[in-house]
Amino acid sequence: MTTANKITIGRLPMKTPSWISALAIVGLLAASHAEEKSNAEPKAQDQTEAEKKIAALGPLKDELGIWLSLDSTEHGGVAWSRFPIVVTGTKELEIREKEGRKYMDFRLPGGVLEFQPAFKLGKLYTLCTWMLFPAPKNNAVVWQGDGAKTAGSALYVTDKALFAWSATAQAPRGYGALPANLQGWHHVAVAADGTVTRAFLDGKLIGSIPEIVATDLRSIGNHWEKAHQNWMMCAGLDDQLIFRRPLTAEEIQKVMQFEKPAAAK
Helix, strand or coil, rough: CCCCCECCCCCCCCCCCCCCCCCCCCEEEEEECCCCEEEECHHHHHHHHHHHHHHHHHHHHHHEEEECCCCCCHHHHHEEEECEEEEEEECCEEEEEEEEEEEECCCCHHHHHCEEEECCCCEEEEEEEEEEEEECCEEEEEECCCCCCCEEEEEEEEEEEEEEECCCCCCCEEEEECCCCCCCEEEEEEEECCCCCCECCCCEEEEEEECCCCCCEEEEECCCCCHCCCCCCCCCEEEEECCCCCCCHHHHHCCCCCCCCCCCC
């Protein structure tokens, strides 16, 4: 496994807005060493296969921005993107297989996926992922924003509740409590509508926070700051989808059927 894996998707003018409507031309940048980089075009059949899978989302496919399959450390786990992004994965990340399904394991301290630069979410979005419970240290960052003192965290999970870290207040905000002794695969989602951020567990609303807690995304599965990487890691994440608008509970329930883990409840 290499020190870092990168994917670069598309190259668009700087004035292009974060949420663009056209599919970016895809190019891959795989790093065999931190200092050695080479450009490569994706295989046409790989892109076709990804688009066939995305079609299963129905009309929601047109609202999809990024799909991270997380079944490989190659290219930072990104399977498809509508935007020009760069994602890196550290050498501590591992791909595991359980009940015939591959997923990304963040349990080793330092294991993290990082957007370079941070991806601009704005104030209208939905983040979805399958998550393996419980977290190793009962305090796992799922989506972490940028900035040492200005960052917001769209979602971090303890053994008892779902939380966010407010970018404006620089303080924790609670979405709501989790069922006791949560085990195995469960679907978590966060939807921001410009005013309120809502959190969902297995397609059901857990609670809301009357603000947009995060407007960008820098790291997945762990905090990007090394000082926090030995106690804020997730156990396992799989199939992350980033949508360009807030989804309803009913829409999130439909998204749950996309690449659903066999062991999910």
